[in-house]
Amino acid sequence: MYDSIVSYLALVLLAAIPLIVTALGGMFTERGGVTNISLEGIMIIGAFVGLVTVNKLPASWFSSNFVLYLCGMIAAVIGGLIFAGIHAIAAIKMKANQIISATAINTLAPALALFLTMSLTLGEAQGSDKILVNGTRFIIERVPLLADIPFIGEVFFTNVYPSLYFGIAILVISSIVLYKTKFGLRLRACGENPHAADAAGINIYKMRYQGVFISGILASLGGYFLVTSFTNEFDATVSGFGFLAIAVMIFGNWKPKNIAFTALFFAALLTLSKGVAFFPALENWLYPPIPADTPPEQIAFLTYVSTKVIPNIISMLPYIATLAVLVLSSKKSAAPKASGLIYDKGER
Amino acid sequence: MNKFKAYFAKVKQRMIDMKNQPKKPRDFSPILNSVISILFGLLVGFLIMLAVNPENALGGLAKLLTGGSATPQMMGNTFFKAGPLILVGLAVAFAFKTGLFNIGVSGQFMVSGVATLYVANLVVLPAPWHWMLAILAGVVAGAIWAGIPGLLKAFFNVNEVIATIMMNYIGMYLCVIMAYNAAVYNTSITAINAYYPTANTPTLGMSNLFPGSNIDLGIILAIIVAVIIWFLLKKTTLGYQLKAVGYSVPGSKYAGINYRRNVIISMMISGALAGLAAAITYLAVLPDYLRPVNKILSIGFEGISVALIAQSNPLGIIFSGVLISYIKQGALTMQLLGFDKEITNIVVAVIIYMIGISSFLGAYIKKRRDKHIKAHHESEEDAKNV
Numbered sequence: 002m003y004d005s006i007v008s009y010l011a012l013v014l015l016a017a018i019p020l021i022v023t024a025l026g027g028m029f030t031e032r033g034g035v036t037n038i039s040l041e042g043i044m045i046i047g048a049f050v051g052l053v054t055v056n057k058l059p060a061s062w063f064s065s066n067f068v069l070y071l072c073g074m075i076a077a078v079i080g081g082l083i084f085a086g087i088h089a090i091a092a093i094k095m096k097a098n099q100i101i102s103a104t105a106i107n108t109l110a111p112a113l114a115l116f117l118t119m120s121l122t123l124g125e126a127q128g129s130d131k132i133l134v135n136g137t138r139f140i141i142e143r144v145p146l147l148a149d150i151p152f153i154g155e156v157f158f159t160n161v162y163p164s165l166y167f168g169i170a171i172l173v174i175s176s177i178v179l180y181k182t183k184f185g186l187r188l189r190a191c192g193e194n195p196h197a198a199d200a201a202g203i204n205i206y207k208m209r210y211q212g213v214f215i216s217g218i219l220a221s222l223g224g225y226f227l228v229t230s231f232t233n234e235f236d237a238t239v240s241g242f243g244f245l246a247i248a249v250m251i252f253g254n255w256k257p258k259n260i261a262f263t264a265l266f267f268a269a270l271l272t273l274s275k276g277v278a279f280f281p282a283l284e285n286w287l288y289p290p291i292p293a294d295t296p297p298e299q300i301a302f303l304t305y306v307s308t309k310v311i312p313n314i315i316s317m318l319p320y321i322a323t324l325a326v327l328v329l330s331s332k333k334s335a336a337p338k339a340s341g342l343i344y345d346k347g348e349r
Numbered sequence: 350m351n352k353f354k355a356y357f358a359k360v361k362q363r364m365i366d367m368k369n370q371p372k373k374p375r376d377f378s379p380i381l382n383s384v385i386s387i388l389f390g391l392l393v394g395f396l397i398m399l400a401v402n403p404e405n406a407l408g409g410l411a412k413l414l415t416g417g418s419a420t421p422q423m424m425g426n427t428f429f430k431a432g433p434l435i436l437v438g439l440a441v442a443f444a445f446k447t448g449l450f451n452i453g454v455s456g457q458f459m460v461s462g463v464a465t466l467y468v469a470n471l472v473v474l475p476a477p478w479h480w481m482l483a484i485l486a487g488v489v490a491g492a493i494w495a496g497i498p499g500l501l502k503a504f505f506n507v508n509e510v511i512a513t514i515m516m517n518y519i520g521m522y523l524c525v526i527m528a529y530n531a532a533v534y535n536t537s538i539t540a541i542n543a544y545y546p547t548a549n550t551p552t553l554g555m556s557n558l559f560p561g562s563n564i565d566l567g568i569i570l571a572i573i574v575a576v577i578i579w580f581l582l583k584k585t586t587l588g589y590q591l592k593a594v595g596y597s598v599p600g601s602k603y604a605g606i607n608y609r610r611n612v613i614i615s616m617m618i619s620g621a622l623a624g625l626a627a628a629i630t631y632l633a634v635l636p637d638y639l640r641p642v643n644k645i646l647s648i649g650f651e652g653i654s655v656a657l658i659a660q661s662n663p664l665g666i667i668f669s670g671v672l673i674s675y676i677k678q679g680a681l682t683m684q685l686l687g688f689d690k691e692i693t694n695i696v697v698a699v700i701i702y703m704i705g706i707s708s709f710l711g712a713y714i715k716k717r718r719d720k721h722i723k724a725h726h727e728s729e730e731d732a733k734n735v
Contacts, residue, residue, distance in 0.1 A: 038452075038510070087702070091702065091705055091706050095705075095706040095709035095710070096708075096709055097705035097706045097708075097709060098705055100450060101657055101701060101702075101704065101705035102701075102702055102705045102706070104650075104653050104654070104657060104701055105698045105699070105701040105702035105705060106698070106702075107650065108650065108654060108694050108697055108698035108701065109694070109695060109698035109699070109702075111691075111694070112691040112692075112693075112694030112695045112698060113691075113695060115689065115691040116397070116689045116691040116692060116695060119689040119691070120401045120402070120688075120689060121401075240644075241514070241517075241518070241645060244452075244514045245514075247510070247511065247514075248511045248514060248515065251508055251511050252511075301531060302531075305529060305530070305531065309525065309526055309529040310526050313522040313523075313525050313526045314522070314526070316522050316643075317518070317519050317522045317523070320515040320516075320518040320519045321515075321519060323511070323515050324501065324507070324512060324515050324516075324519075327501070327505070327507045327508070327511065327512065328501060328505045328507060331505050331506045331507045331508070332505065332506055
C-alpha cells in the first residue's frame with residue numbers, strides 16, 4: 002500500500018508540473034491583459050525544438066545528461082519566445098483580435114513541427130512523423146542525503162525528472178514576482194485598469210509584451226517538461242495540455258497558489274486510469290473478474306463493460322469534475338478585468 | 350393646408366436631392382483583406398517550400414494551386430469535403446456573432462457522429478426517411494452537447510471556452526464507449542460506419558457531373574444552410590437579438606433582451622450546425638469512418654479557421670470552406686513531389702494571422718497614403734507660392 006501511494010504520487014507530480022508551469026505562463030499574460038489561448042501551440046513548439054536539440058546534439062559534447070537537458074530547455078525557450086513574439090506583435094502592436102492571432106499560432110505550431118519533422122527527416126525513421134523521446138536518460142536516480150528522508154525522500158528525491166525541481170522553482174519565483182515586486186504590481190495594474198496604470202506613468206505596451214513573453218517561456222518549458230517525462234514518442238501534439246492549462250488557470254482564479262493546487266487535483270484525476278493499477282484492491286473492485294459460470298452470451302458484454310466502458314468513464318472524471326467545480330466557483334471569478342481587451346490610449 | 354403642401358414639397362425636394370447624390374462606392378475592403386491575406390499565405394507557403402526543396406518548389410506550388418480542380422474527380426471531391434468544413438465554419442461563426450467562442454465543435458461533431466450512426470445502424474426505415482432521421486439525430490445531439498455549456502454560461506457564468514474544451518474530452522470518451530458497442534462496431538474496419546444503404550445521403554446523380562468523385566447532397570445542404578444562417582442573422586429579430594448580446598451584454602439586457610435565452614439558443618444552433626456537419630460526413634457513401642480513438646478530431650479547429658478567413662460572414666464561409674478544401678485536395682497531389690501535406694495548415698495559419706492584423710495594416714497604409722497625398726499637395730502649394 003505504502004509503495005503504491007508513493008508511485009501514484011510520483012505519477013501525479015509528473016503530470017502536474019507541466020500543467021502548473023504552463024498555467025503560470027497563462028496567468029502572467031492574462032494578468033497583463035492579453036489572453037493567450039495559443040499556449041497549446043507554444044507548448045508544441047517548445048517540445049519540438051527542445052526534443053530536436055536534445056536528440057541531435059552529440060552526447061559526447063556534454064559531461065552529463067543534465068547539461069543536455071538544460072540545453073534542451075534553452076532551445077525550447079528560444080522557440081517559445083519567437084512564437085510568443087508573433088502573438089504579442091499582433092495582439093499589442095497591431096491591436097488584432099487576440100483570439101485570432103492565437104488561433105493562427107495553434108494552427109501553425111503543429112503543422113510546422115510535422116512539416117519540419119517530415120522534410121528534414123527528424124523522426125525515428127525515414128517517412129516517420131514521430132520523434133523518439135528517450136526521456137528516461139534524464140532521470141535523477143537519487144539525490145544524496147535527501148533521498149534518505151522517509152516518504153518525502155521517496156517521492157521527491159528518488160527517480161525523479163529534473164522538471165520537478167524546475168517546476169517547483171518556477172512556482173515559487175512566480176508567486177514572488179507577481180506579489181512582491183514592482184514588476185508584478187505594474188503587470189497586475191495593466192490587466193485590471195490599464196488607463197489608470199498609464200496615467201500613473203507605466204508603459205502599458207511594454208508591460209504587456211513582457212507578460213506575453215513570460216507566457217512564451219513558461220509554456221514552451223511546460224511542453225518540453227511534458228514530452229520528456231510523460232511520453233515516449235512525440236508527433237507534434239501535447240494532447241490538449243495547453244487547453245487544460247488554461248482551464249487550470251481559470252479554475253485557479255489567476256493566483257499561483259490556487260493554480261498549483263488545481264493542477265495537482267487535475268493531475269490526480271488525470272492519472273487515475275493509470276494509477277488504478279497501483280492499487281490491486283481498487284482495481285479488483287472496479288474490474289471484477291468474470292465468474293466462471295457466466296453464460297457465454299454475457300461474456301462479450303461483460304468484457305465490453307470492463308475493458309471499454311469503465312476505463313473511459315474514469316478518464317472522463319477530471320473533465321466532469323472540472324465542470325462541476327466551475328459551476329460552484331464561477332460566480333466569484335476574479336478574472337483580470339481588462340484581459341483580452343485591446344488597449345487604446347485614446348479610448349475613454 | 351398650405352402648410353402641408355409646403356411640407357410635402359420639402360419632402361419631395363429632399364427625395365430628389367437624395368436621388369441625385371453621388372452613389373457611395375460599395376465597401377469591398379473586407380473581401381479585399383481576405384484576398385490579400387490568402388495570397389500572402391500562399392506566398393509564405395511557397396517560400397517555405399523553396400527553403401526546403403528549391404528544385405521542386407515551383408512545381409509543388411502549381412500542384413497545390415491546381416490539384417483541387419485537376420480532374421473532375423478531384424473537383425467533385427473538393428466540393429464533397431467542403432460541405433462539412435462550411436458547416437463547422439458556420440458553427441464557429443454563429444457563436445462568434447453572439448460573443449461566444451465555441452472551441453468545442455470537435456466534441457459536438459464526434460457526439461453527433463455517434464448519434465447519427467446509431468440511428469443509421471439500429472433503426473430500419475425506407476430510404477428518404479432513414480437518412481433524414483439519422484441527420485436529425487446528429488443535429489439534435491450536437492445541439493444538446495453544445496447546449497450544456499450554453500446553460501452553464503447562462504446560469505452559472507462558467508466560461509464557455511473552458512466548458513466546451515471539457516465537453517470535447519467528455520464527448521471523446523463517450524464516443525469511444527458508444528463506438529465499441531458490439532451492436533454498431535464494425536470489427537473488419539475497426540470503426541463504425543452506416544451499413545444500411547438507406548441511411549446514405551443521396552448523391553442526386555451529381556457523380557455524373559464529377560465522375561469518380563464522392564460528391565453528394567452534403568455540399569448543397571451546406572450552402573442552403575449558410576444562406577439560411579445569413580438570413581437568420583441579418584433579417585430576423587432573433588438574429589438581431591443574438592448579435593446585440595454579442596456587441597454588449599449590459600446593453601442588450603438594458604434593451605430588454607433575454608440574455609440567458611439567447612446564449613443558450615446561440616450555443617444550441619452552433620452545436621446543431623456541427624451536428625449536421627458530422628451527419629453528412631459519416632452518412633456519405635464513402636465516408637470517413639468514425640474511429641474510437643483517444644484523440645480530439647481537428648475538424649472543430651478547422652472550423653475556427655474557416656470562420657476567421659470569412660470574417661464570420663455566413664456567405665463568405667461558403668467560399669472559405671471551399672477554399673480550404675481546395676488547398677487540401679491540392680496538397681494531396683503535391684505530396685507526390687515530396688512535400689508534406691502539412692503545408693496547407695501552415696498556409697491557413699498565415700492567412701488567419703494576416704486577417705487578424707489586416708485592419709491594422711489597412712489603417713496604416715491609408716495613413717501613409719493620406720500623408721503622402723497631403724505632402725504632395727503642400728509641395729504643389731509651395732510651388733505656386735514661389
